[in-house]
Amino acid sequence: MGVGSEIRPTEEVSSESRPTLGVDSEIRATLGGDPRGVGPFFQSQRLEIYREHFERLLEMGRAYPTFESAEELDAMRTAARERKETFRYRRPDDYDHAAATARMKTEEHxxxxxxxxxxxRVVDEVLGEIEFTDQHFDDFIIRKRNGFPTYHFAVVVDDELMGVTHVLRGQEHLNNTPRHVGLQKALGFATPTYAHLPLIFNPTGSKMSKRDKDKAARAACKEAGLKASPITSIADREFKGWLKDKKSQLHTEQLVELAAHLSLELPEIDVDDFRRSGYLPEVVCNFVALLGWNPGMKNDDGTDVEKFDMDFLGEHFDFSRIGKGPSKFDRAKLLSFSRDALAAMSDGEFESCWRAWCERYDPSILERLGDSFALAARAAKLRARTLKDAANAVRFALVEDDAYAFDARAVKKVLLKNDGEGLNVLDGFREKLGAIEPFEPDAIESAVRAFCDSREIGMGTLAQPLRVAVTGSTVSPGLGETLALLGRERTIARIERCLAVEHKVSGG
RNA sequence: GGCCCCAUCGUCUAGCUCGGUCCAGGACGCCAGGUUCUCAUCCUGGAAACGGGGGUUCGAAUCCCCCUGGGGUCACCA
Structure with missing residues (x-):
């Protein structure tokens, strides 16, 4: 969700960037720096800036070089663990700064x-005052062997230079804060206001992570016994490496294609994933805001205020009402919010939103529906939980007239029962179809109603056989909408096909 | 394991700051009815929580302590 992440000016920003509530695009637009002089935003181009601060720290003796290899450090950690101690790197008591700085000129360090x-002492807006007392601070690395700063160093310097006054980040960063504060003090920087937000978990209880998509895809691949890349956008070698390395990630496009190939539903993590799954951005914002924050207000009917927009958030949001504990991401409730938001739209709004979604993610729907799109949108609106889900409500209209299957139970229950009563009623109504004018929902329903009245039967006695005949199942939008969506020709064709096919069944 | 954070229905939470109006309210989900041509919607009703133990107090979901539980973090990642 980006909540636990910070957008940092790292070398990888362009490839790893995550659109976080629209912020990312602004940053990217100014990658080379902006009029305030805060750029450039590539770490490689900022090295000179960092160098100056490394020097200062070195001069005042707050920074010092160490020469152990990664392997040596590993060994030290293992040894500490065996002694049941926490490994902490501390400057030796007999440390000789002059000697060390001389040595660093010729040795890797x-x-x-x-x-x-x-x-x-850290004052956190949501957690309150926290004192990190113990001597358990370790002397952490601020510059890597390759000369690049570590995250801890980069954040502190960048934030200062960018004039950052408030740092909002996931609670997972809480333990980093004393390091950052220590650095700030040494460098003479101001300490920004911190607010550590509670983490969001998957329903399973694990931390919601951007790697979850890869994890799900990887599991599906193994399940399917895939050894080689099934799609062209992933080179075989890349695929194999990815399968093996649990920490590696594929690009979203690759994952989406892979998921489609495996008919796997990828978990939504990034804002973009939710959009792809057909959630309105404002709904996602609303819902996520509610995870960990609550306005604490009541509606007139006594229910809690839960649905709100960005304006409301801007006006009422405050740190003091942020929850301190982690929360689980409840898909079912998000779905409910989404459904309500779609249902609350006008027909026109829904139609254009759905059209936009289809254009971007599934243009075939547009092609198949053609001029009936508006009608389909009307039928789907109340039944759609997401924009992606909307097509399911009118799925029957997306297939060829002879390509849908008749649900066996529906046929038995609706068409064949009582010596084929359903089929008889259907046959009787078929003749009326040509006379319905115009062939639109209201007129169609009137005709159905009139037919039932004349035969003194309930609506359902005709409606259900009709529905099964033209859709193959007992479930569809309102009958008028269903038939109108197909149009007169297709409706008649489908009924005739049904009568022909079922004749054999009932005869046998 | 060390350190840090947290703890109300299955889930998200209101209530906790200023103890009594809380035999704990709402939402999602679930269950049972009702409306409807099916589905969806809508309406009505229901089950469902203050983790445990000690205090303080006339009185504790609300304050204090301990336990338990959950989580985070301990990288030349960010």
Whole structure:
């Protein structure tokens, strides 16, 4: 969801960027820097800026070089674990700064920040005051062997230079805060206001992560026993590497294609995933805001205020009402919010939203519906939980007239029962079809009603056989809408096909 | 394991700051009815929670302590 992430000016920003509530596009638009002089936004281009601050820290003795290899550090960690101790890198008591800085001129090294043992008090807007006392601070790395700053160093410098006053991030960053504060103090920077937001979990209880999509896809691939890449957009070699490395990620486009190939529903994680799944952006915003925050207001009918827009959020949002505990992402409730929002739209609004979604994600729907799209939108609106889901309501109209199957139970119950009463009624009504004018929902329903009245039968006695005849199932939108959507020709064709096919069944 | 954070129905939460109006309210989901040509919608009703134990108090969901539970974090990732 991007909530736990920070948008950092890293080397990887362009490939790994996540559109987070529209912020990303702005940042990308100014990658080279902006009029305030805060850019450039590529770490490689900022190295000179960082270098200056590394120097300062080095001079005041708060930064120092260390020369252990990654393997040596690993060994030290393992040894510490065996002694049941937490591994902490601390500057040796006999550390000789002059010697070390001389040595760093010729040897590969990393730079570490020397944390003092002075307690760090963090004032967090949602958690309150937290004191990180113990001497458990370690001297963390601020510059890697390759000369690039680590995240901890980069955030602190970048935030200062960008004039960042408020840092909102996931609670997973809470333990990093004393490091950042320590760095800020050493560098003489101001400490921004911190607000650590509660984490969001999957219904299973695991942390919601952008890697979840890869995880799901990987599991499906293994399930299917796939050894080689099934699609051209993923090179075989890349595919195999991805299968093996649990931390690797494919591009969204590749994942989407792979999921389609496996008929797998990818979990929605990024804002874009939700859009693809047919959720309105404003609904997602509303829902996510409600995870961990609550306006604490009542509606006139005594229910809680839960549905609101960005304006409301802008006016009422405040840190003090943010929950402290993590929350699980409840798909069912999101779906409910989504359905309500779609249903609350005018027919016209829904039609254009759905059309836009189809254009972007499934143009074939547009082609198949053609001029009937508006009618289909009307039929689908009340039945759609998401824009993606909308097509299901009118699925019957998307297939060829002889390509849908008749549900066996429906046929038995609706058409064949009572010596084929359904088929007889259907046959009787078929003749009336030519006379309905215009062939639109209201007129069609009137005709159905009139026919039933004249025969003194209930609406259902005709409606259900008709529905099964033209859709193959007992479920569809209102009868008028269903028939109108197909049009007169197709309706008649479908009824005739049904009568022909079922004749054999009932005869046998 | 060390450190840090958290703890009300299955889920999201209101209530906790200023203890009594809370035998705990709402929403989603679930169950049972009703309306309707099916589905969906809509309406009515229902089951469902203050993790446990100690305090403080006339009185605790609300304050304090302990336990338990959940989570986060311990990288030359961000």
């Amino acid at each position: 990393v730079l570490r920040f020397h944390m003092t043992s002075e307690p760090v």
